[in-house]
Amino acid sequence: SKSIARKKISNSREKTGRKPGGQPGHRGHCRKKLTPTREIYLPAPEEVLHDPDFKKTSKTITKQKIDISVEVHVTEYHADVYYNSKTGERIHAPFPQGVIDDVNYGGNLRAFLFLLNNDCCTSIDKSRRFLSDLTDGKINISKGMINNLCRSFAQKTESQRKEIFCDMLLSPVMHTDCTNARVNGESSYVFVCAVPDGGVLYFARGKKGHDGIKGTVVEDYQGTLVHDHDVTFYKYGTGHQECLAHVLRYLKDSMDNEKDRTWNRQMHSLIQEMIHYRNGLSESEEPDPQTVSEFEERYKTILSIAGDEYDYEPPGKYYRDGYNLYKRMKKYKKDHLLFLHNKNVPATNNEAERLLRKYKRKQAQAVSFRSPSSIDHLCKCMSMLVLMRRKEQTNLFREIAEIFA
Template sequence: MRELEAQVAVLLKRLQELEGRQAKNSHTSNQPPSQDKPWQPKSERQKTGRSSGAQPDHPGNTLKMSAHPDHTVHLSVTGHCTCGQVWDDIPVDTQVTRQVHDLPAWQLQITEYRADVKICPGCHHRQRAPFPTHVTGQVQYGPRVHALTVYLNVAHFVPLERTSEILRALCGARPSDGTIALNLNLAADRLQDFESHLRTALTEQPVLHADETGSPVNGKLQWMHVVSCAQLTFYGQHARRGRAALEDMKILPNYTGILVHDAWSSYFKLPAQHALCGAHLLRELRGLAEHHGQVWAGALREALRTVYHELKAGTLSPEARTAFERRFDELLEEGLLANPAAPPVPGRRGRAKQSHGRNLALRCQQHRCAVLLFLHDRRVPFDNNQAERDVRSWCVKRKVSGGFRSAEGGQNFARIRSYISTLQKQGLSVWEGLVSVFTGDVLMPNFNL
């Protein structure tokens, strides 16, 4: 009878684990949103009572009249008035204006460079006038065509063949896949100085965010890493996810500031001061409370949300902060009591696998300072949204156009994408920046932040 009861207990525990795994989504675990089932997930936002959409004081953003139109079309009143008066004989009283904002017709402009050649009458030396540095072939595309191919492929993840089709439809040019690939290689090569300055600038920031996501290369899983802040973004493509990749990127191994991340073990081996993402913790606590009936997890989640919103609103008192930290420790102890340590499995080497609830409680205890750092340092955000926003574009790229054919292609793409993201964050023109790459005078962002 006792053996039967023990087997039933084991099976019930296994059933609960499987049901919890089946119910996981991006709002109850670290699972990406792309794997969510097709229904509306729950939000962590608190209701404000305001209606959805733009608020009454929202300034809006509408198309405005231009003070300097490129073309003006004059429309005269002709014919006769209903009384028989000829309108041509009547002076204009006033005018009503309307404007149409449209694109000009796209057509390639062909510029022919004619270099004079002269022969010295004395020594018969032949001398040719130099061509501009960006004019290297007898017939070639110009820097704006090159920039547009890179812009479509890297900024908007349009595959090579479709990029060619877009250019053919717009302006009659159809560069080959090989030409676009050469453009990517050339742009990455000319952005080496940018990347060097970017690495140095990131190591000098007080707070950095880090994350990683899968990035297939030639059908095999590799990893795209991001290290960023509000004004700078570094992407690095690498075959490994852990310490080897971080060392090759040459940023975080020398960084001693505050690093916000999602508790990936490799980050804890770095010399930085650590801050853990509170949004990840809330999702995991929700999963334990809703799918495993862990009361302590629900209570800790609500306490954490409350203290975060009070801190954000500026209403968190020192006494409330101290009370929360005391409650935080108490709930973790409850979590450990609710999830006792699993005994060693006879005949199996190594540590016994522990439940998710116990692992989470132990992690919060072990890294208590990193979890609660946002309470004591206003520079530290509650979540790791900065890195997650930066890594999201890579997930979109993976969905739209897949992975890369070679590791070099992934690394080139990462460097160009770092440049584009950094320009966007600083309000600089991505288009002008990419054109400058192909004219030989690279537009550099501000690294002295």
């Protein structure tokens, strides 16, 4: 999207005409009061004290002012050294686990810098400067220490990711997608595999295609894959569902560039109707075979109209995307309509799209990673961060601090 020569990408969203922000009839979300740590009772106004006509009521108005503070806690351990005059041996009491160097950093500090750099996507320089400002210049951590936090966290959570990998192979449906990356100025790729409401794993690869899929969950997966139209994925899994969000976007683009065609508008309406029908089913309700059969017949009829229109007036030299979409939807008809037959299969690949945006934010901040190991450690850390956030009532900061500790 940053490239000047890149063509405009059609937006499938339509304006509702409503103003942004809260809508009439909806209950507002107010600020929540907290348990006070200090209470201050304001004295009565002077005019009340000197006027006997004012009487105190049972009503009290309370307003809170919430703020935070950052404190530096330094624990210094002292161990006396004992010397054996006969053997020359020197011994002292063992230090606690994690206290190895002369100066060591605790789990809270490491978790703070780790999340700042990898989850909030701030640079290493800004992270260390922010921490220095918070502590009035008392803590000035080196860049290398912050950079090594990603590798350290990836090593500490290796066993958990292996368990997630095995669990994802048993899922009946899985989302997958990939995006471009930059490693030392050269092209690279990041693959994502995600189970609905389950595990997520990112993989850094130097190549796309079958070489990129090696070692990912997709390689040995035997369920239904939900993906964009990447023909490489059709060699894996036992079923496939094309992302209809992309199809709607391509149809919108065809409607804007091929205004004389009718098939694109009819197909756009049909896909919206099919998705609306599937979303309207309850958890216990199965798709009606008769309704699904009617959808399939309408799908075939519209493709037949598209074929007649392109036979009568072939696609132009400068715009063939609409024609290519028609050929693709005709060839992979079963993979566009699988979601109507299987309730476990979603109609879009939005799950993988949203997850890849997390990496793209980091890529925009980092621009280019220096080594393949750096991007590999980042992908491993992002997998764990997404999984931790999916757990209900999880304090992400505390959980990461415990891992570092």
